[in-house]
Amino acid sequence: MLTERQLLILQVIIDDFIETAQPVGSRSIAKKANINYSPATIRNEMADLEEMGYLEKTHSSSGRIPSERGYRYYVDHMVLHREAADNIQIIRNIMQDGLFEFEQIVQSSAEILSRITNYTSIILGPEVFDTKLKQLQIISLSENTALAILVTNTGHVEHRSFSVPEAINASDLEKMVNILNDRLHGVPIFKLHEKLNDEMLDLMNKYVTDFETSYDYLKAVFLSENPVKLYFGGKTNLLRQPEFNDIDKVRSFYSMIEEEDEIASLLKGAADGIKVTIGHENKVDAIKECSLITATYEMNEEQMGTIALLGPTRMEYKKVITLLDALSTEMSDVLYEWYNNNE
Amino acid sequence: MLTERQLLILQVIIDDFIETAQPVGSRSIAKKANINYSPATIRNEMADLEEMGYLEKTHSSSGRIPSERGYRYYVDHMVLHREAADNIQIIRNIMQDGLFEFEQIVQSSAEILSRITNYTSIILGPEVFDTKLKQLQIISLSENTALAILVTNTGHVEHRSFSVPEAINASDLEKMVNILNDRLHGVPIFKLHEKLNDEMLDLMNKYVTDFETSYDYLKAVFLSENPVKLYFGGKTNLLRQPEFNDIDKVRSFYSMIEEEDEIASLLKGAADGIKVTIGHENKVDAIKECSLITATYEMNEEQMGTIALLGPTRMEYKKVITLLDALSTEMSDVLYEWYNNNE
DNA sequence: CATTAGCACTCGGCATGCATGAGTGCTAAC
């Protein structure tokens, strides 16, 4: 357990290092207004903190820098989540201004976020928002298997084969597809399933014997994994951070940034709420000297995507955590409105 | 005027330097298969070439590197434009595959280009392709001035005030706007003017007295400057070039890349055909050590936008020029088809 | 017993000097 004084010193060191990116020496700590100990005392405490794994030295006689464990402790115990922040108002203002398309909402969010923080922002969102059903087709493959094909207006094709239950005869299937095509043409993909369940169930049952059974077999096509899309903001912001003075780091970082799949899978698993992953806690090599903060947003109570900020481990955790928190609820709100205003 | 031998040596030096990024010495030139002179002879020639401004030294006893003037000569006299290239087939194949939206066509072109060349590609295209007319409104400001407002489905607003000629009375104007709204709703912005002129002139003349005069005054709104959009490919490709070993160069380069306005204005003025701008011929500081190659593409004989490649002055001019040439005609073709298949 | 002053020690950063080698320019010979 840390003493009151150790806590204070740890906090000062981390805050200072986050600001200056320079190792912090005992003398400079002793000079701070809220510190009333001599450098020697502080040195002793620092030695203890280092022994406990919260601090590190860059070389044997350097000042101290926070270790990843130190950051972890800082984030878990010293950062008040949900602090008030002026930036929330900024976000709210921008979000309310002229956002007509989903893509636009997300893209500007990413840009705002990166501009305020000077880090790189990444937003993971569903890709299907603007894609609509163009055509649905069912092709019989053999006596009891068939292939369902779903084509969107963007040319994206989704297909799945399924076995046709005996209860369904070919003409029923055809009828069903015809009606579906007729009624669902132009419906956004992400609303297909809902629309079918809510509005068309009765109708379908009227025309097709035992519709629900047939639909069970088709459902997979309608509920297929949403392809996801990444939106970036401030991709080059990290260039300005002193930890990226080494050109090789820059290179490996940006070649990783271009691997969208990798990043997508990184963000996909994000848990609800805010999560901070520090340095080597990240599984991907290229960001083992970075921290990743993720927050999720939702639409109508369903988790929709993830907002993330990528910065050096020496990150302004306080500011960033508050900000992400605010933005994620704000985005959920805007999306709620957007959803209910669109068809 | 350069002698045959000087030409040969210049060519060898530039090719070699483009490949290796290292100053080229006389000995290494003499070793090449097609060179039958001793290093000393070559040194003499190189001294002459330097005096004429085609070569430079990095320091007093280094090998030679091409000067910008050298590159210029190389591009103007030694690169055969319209050379056959395997890549053309690659481009053609990709372009023919599943391109359904204008944005997609352009974006993939940019990506293909950067992937093939390892430079950064920039495409300047009109932004209005997917925007359609939502509403047209005319508001009378005073007795003989009015304001025309055009709203698109993306929420973009275009407006212009104009003086109302005496020949037109208010009710005519109103009638006209009503009809226009009725008939033009949902029409892509870039087709507005054409559609009006081709299909609706008779109709309008039937309902509105002296339509053509009124329209003269409105035309400005319909023909307003297309806002443009930039598409990038391989933004981080240049990181891999050895000339970007200096982190400050990287920084200034990328902060320039983020200034979209600046780049847009750089590409906007591009002349028809292929144009190569080498090093300090560029007006923007951050790319004074880069070369910019631009090509324009068109749609139905009208110049539509610009494709550009940005790389170090030590650029594979031969390859790149052929490629851009091919891509620009290919894009014009695809766009032609796209245009004629869409509504 | 906690705190602090003092001092020897460590290490990164920077300047300096030196050897090496790639490459040149010039001159004289072919």
Added chain:
DNA sequence: GTTAGCACTCATGCATGCCGAGTGCTAATG
């Protein structure tokens, strides 16, 4: 006109030494 030879130049890399920031330890202090 071409080439061999040689003195010269300069970037690069390595060893050396110095400075200053900062530490750990010990002994003195309250």
